[in-house]
Amino acid sequence: MITKYIAEKRSWLLLLAGMQLLILFVAFVDASIPFLPVLYIVLLNVLLCTLFVFFRYQKETRFYRTMEAWDQVYDLEAFREADSPFEQIVQDAVTLQTERYRRESAVNFRLLEEEKDDLLAWIHEVKTPLTAMQLMIERIPDETLQTQMMYEWLRIHHLLDQQLHQKRIPFMRNDLFIERTALGPILNKEIRGLRTWCIPKGIGFDVELEAETVLTDGKWLGFMLRQLLTNAVKYSEAADIVIQSRGQDGHVVLIIRDEGKGISPKDLPRIFDKGFTSVLGRLESAATGMGLYLTKQVAEPLLISLSVESEPGKGTAFTLTFPRENDFVKTGM
Numbered sequence: 279m280i281t282k283y284i285a286e287k288r289s290w291l292l293l294l295a296g297m298q299l300l301i302l303f304v305a306f307v308d309a310s311i312p313f314l315p316v317l318y319i320v321l322l323n324v325l326l327c328t329l330f331v332f333f334r335y336q337k338e339t340r341f342y343r344t345m346e347a348w349d350q351v352y353d354l355e356a357f358r359e360a361d362s363p364f365e366q367i368v369q370d371a372v373t374l375q376t377e378r379y380r381r382e383s384a385v386n387f388r389l390l391e392e393e394k395d396d397l398l399a400w401i402h403e404v405k406t407p408l409t410a411m412q413l414m415i416e417r418i419p420d421e422t423l424q425t426q427m428m429y430e431w432l433r434i435h436h437l438l439d440q441q442l443h444q445k446r447i448p449f450m451r452n453d454l455f456i457e458r459t460a461l462g463p464i465l466n467k468e469i470r471g472l473r474t475w476c477i478p479k480g481i482g483f484d485v486e487l488e489a490e491t492v493l494t495d496g497k498w499l500g501f502m503l504r505q506l507l508t509n510a511v512k513y514s515e516a517a518d519i520v521i522q523s524r525g526q527d528g529h530v531v532l533i534i535r536d537e538g539k540g541i542s543p544k545d546l547p548r549i550f551d552k553g554f555t556s557v558l559g560r561l562e563s564a565a566t567g568m569g570l571y572l573t574k575q576v577a578e579p580l581l582i583s584l585s586v587e588s589e590p591g592k593g594t595a596f597t598l599t600f601p602r603e604n605d606f607v608k609t610g611m
Contacts, residue, residue, distance in 0.1 A: 283335050294327050341365045345372075394445050401442045408435060428474040436508060440568055443501050447575050450498065454579065459496040461487055461523055461532065468503050472511055480516035489523045489530040492600040498576050505569040506534050506596050513538035513594075528602050535595040541588035549586065550574040581605050 284291065298320045305316035341361060345368075412431055418424040446453065462485075469476075469483050476482070492499070510519045517537040524531055541549060548554045553567040577584045581601035588594040 280335065283339055287331070291331070298323055337361065341369075398442065398445055401438050404438060408438070425474070425478050429478075432472075432475055436504070439501070439504070440572060443576070444568070444572055447572065450576065451579055454495050454498070456493060456495055456580075458491045459494050459499065460491050462490060464496055464500050464503060465521060468500060468507055471504070472507060475511055479511070479514070481511055481514055482518045484518045484520045486521070487523045489525050492523075492530045492532070493603055494580050494582065494600060498580060502573050502576050502580075502582070502598070503534075505573045509569055510534060510536035510538065510594070513540075526599075530600040532598040532600070533595055534598075535593060537593040540590040540592055540594055541586070542590055546586065546588060550584075 301316060301320055302313075305311045305313045342365075408431070412428075415424060415427045415431055418427065465485060465487075469485075507519070514536045515538070520533075520535045522533045522535075545554075549570050550573075551567075552571045554571070555567040574584060577598070583597075583599040585597045585599075586594065587597075
């Protein structure tokens with residue numbers, strides 16, 4: 279702050295210094311003026327000016343130091359009252375601008391909430407005709423056509439499900455219910471939901487659950503598993519998807535391993551980024567780049583550590599490490 283203050287008052291400081299030098303110069307060239315008394319007076323002036331500048335620095339920068347430390351939120355309580363007319367101009371401008379932004383933010387937040395509510399209501403309304411469509415597809419006598427129609431129905435269903443949960447994720451902490459949850463029923467439900475997609479592709483599931491329960495929210499865990507299993511099925515052909523769980527250092531570890539196309543090493547660091555589609559994903563017109571991103575977003579509030587290992591042409595393994603009870607206590611959940 280001191281360097282900024284000197285830079286701000288540079289013209290005044292140069293004027294004072296120039297005046298003292300001018301006095302010394304006149305005393306030096308004019309023999310009738312004793313030089314030493316003038317030098318003594320100039321030194322006193324310099325000392326007084328230095329003390330004055332130091333005092334003014336403390337007083338004039340107090341307001342701006344509070345402004346510099348301001349965390350740019352809408353709370354103006356941290357602001358010190360202005361001590362000068364110019365400080366008052368700055369304070370009034372910041373206050374008016376803050377009030378304006380506060381009003382605009384309130385309006386935008388209300389509009390965003392209305393848009394979210396409208397979208398959620400629309401998704402729920404769409405689910406009714408989707409369910410009716412599923413029943414109609416199941417009555418189609420042509421098995422080939424039925425399979426193709428069911429595949430497209432499943433894609434629509436999963437996209438709507440992603441959109442629904444994407445809108446809920448920012449508020450999911452209000453919806454969490456952490457308890458001991460059985461893995462088996464959740465996995466069975468998600469696998470059954472994919473059966474019409476798996477059977478034509480010759481994909482099976484090998485489930486080995488040494489650890490049968492985890493500490494989590496069952497509904498949100500189901501959404502995570504849905505995204506991971508959908509990805510595994512999408513990029514696999516005529517192979518089993520292996521699902522294993524075990525205990526490890528007090529944690530439960532769940533591994534979902536497929537023998538699909540795998541992920542390129544250069545794509546691995548970015549697969550959880552929003553909207554990112556890998557080289558293989560670009561070849562799949564159905565890839566949206568949202569499934570793994572949403573999975574990561576859900577994993578964080580659930581304190582689930584999510585990691586991935588993959589080799590192109592050999593498959594991919596996702597590892598979910600579930601928290602211990604003490605981990606939730608430490609975070610206050």
